[in-house]
Amino acid sequence: MNARRLRAIFRRVVSEFRRDHRSIALLFAAPILMTGLITFIVREGQAPSVTVALVHGGSPIGQVVSDRLRSALEAEDITVIAAVDESAARAAITNGQADVGVVLPVDLGRPGATITAITNGMDPIGEGTQLGIVRGILVATATAALDAPLPTVEHATAYGVPTDDPIAPYAPAIVGFLAYFFVYILTGISFLRERTGGTLERLMATPVTRGEIVTGYTLGFTLFAGLQVALLMIWSLGTIRVPAIGPLPEFAIGLGVATAGNPAVAFLVVLLLAVGAVSLGIFLSTFARTELQIVQFIPLVIVPQFLLSGILFPISGLPEILQPLVGLMPVSYAVDGLRQVFIAGADLSSGSLQLDLLVLAVIAAFFGLIASLTIRREVA
């Protein structure tokens, strides 16, 4: 180690970095922004507003418990609506009028009686919080009113079946998010090379149009996104048993996550999301001069989508002022669409899935348009 040479290298690193103002800004601002946002979400995340559809079940004791439960729930700012039977409660949940259904059985108070708590099933994490609040009050009220052993509370869902698999709520969202992330990075860097390597200038000296460039890029990268997602889906949904060979025991490959719907429909959702990511990559490459700067956009465009699209933090639990931002996140529509397919088993006839697909298509078209506007004949 020679001190002079060491000092020269140290100084070079510092002076080079010092002139890259954007890197410096991001080095200090990005972690503050990100930790701030995460803390805000976790700390200020609202206790979700809950509406309960209550079925008293028809027995006299059921009427009593139902009345007491209503006032106990309302004391906690929980809205209660009455439902005549379990199917009415399920309908209230599926059409969005209620979050949790509580169905008291006819034989309430007798041994073996089971109270059914119903949730939608589409947002297992968010619903878990809502269910937890209701269940606590329910158990306390029922115990006091019945003066008998605690009735069993059974969880049912309007869509799918409640699962114990802890990855089930995350898997669809993560498949979509990863595709978005990788396609953005690949396209961004690839198009940046096109801009800095002189090939874009050269391409613009040919009769090729901007629309042809963006569409061609979209087709090319969507092919790879498609292959990636197909592989990722086979890996997540599949369970391939490998038989015992010699001393090796039998084992399974694949995560074996359950899906209620058709994987091909889920594939379509992710593919539309990926098309939007291609355009986003082309668009943002305008504002980058180096590959490092493409990576630097991640805290600004990718991380907020990760936090605000219901992947880890349920949308229902986000602080109120962040709620309007959710609708601006392309990934949030894909996450919703994928959960519709994976959990609710939605197919292309489902209205809410159609809406998700429509919004994703509009986002892709919009970014495609502004991406092509960033490609000018005058590139220098």
Place this chain on the structure above:
Amino acid sequence: MNYGHSRKEPPVVSEVLPDIERDPGARPAIRAAGLVKTFGTIRAVDDVSFDLAPGRIYGLLGPNGSGKTTLIRLLTGMARPAAGTVEVLGVAMPSRPNLSRIGYMTQSDGVYPALTVGENARFFAAAYGVTGDAAVLDALTLVDLADRQGDVTSTLSGGQRRRLSLACALTHRPPVLFLDEPTVGIDPLLRVQFWGHFRTLAEAGTTIVVSSHVMDEADRCDELLFMRSGRVIARGTGRQIRDRAGTDDLEQAFLAFASENGVGR
């Protein structure tokens, strides 16, 4: 090279520089009229007008920053002038369809390193709307890369990449060719070969505009345009320019014209 600092004796040049004699009936391949391009307060191209005849090699000479590349970008329609007009083969630029009749070799190689030689040439041919492989093979043969088609471009030497870059500008057999410093960074042998290619193309009727800051390439051109601070300060054959400047040294002639135009220093 040193422009503007080593002047010896100022030659006497006072007459307005005339255009070269040429067939007055021939339509110019390239016509520039009152071209101006500004970047902020800098006039990168400052009121440039000329007609260039078909089938000749024009040398655009001048130091770095004199506006050669900007002028070429205006002529190819890659940049919009603040004032003035450009016509290439009778069509006003910028014109996207007209680009299929123009070849443009950029200063940087502008080829895809991960593609093979053949893939690069065929890609640009397709972008120009060329069908069939004959023109691509001709272009690669001209630059002596026909037998390297399967090689990945990143494995080529700098000179080979430059040759490929030239071939990519020729895949559509353009009647007008702009070459922005095509011989920068290549060895003398390859430079001689390049000028051989240019002459072959010009004899076949191609109009070629070559920019360079190397004065010893000037005599290979049919006609020279000296650029300085965004202006064409002199135009003529190498002989005419020498005669007018009263010196046999083109560098001296350049300096003489530069000072004559008040932009020498």
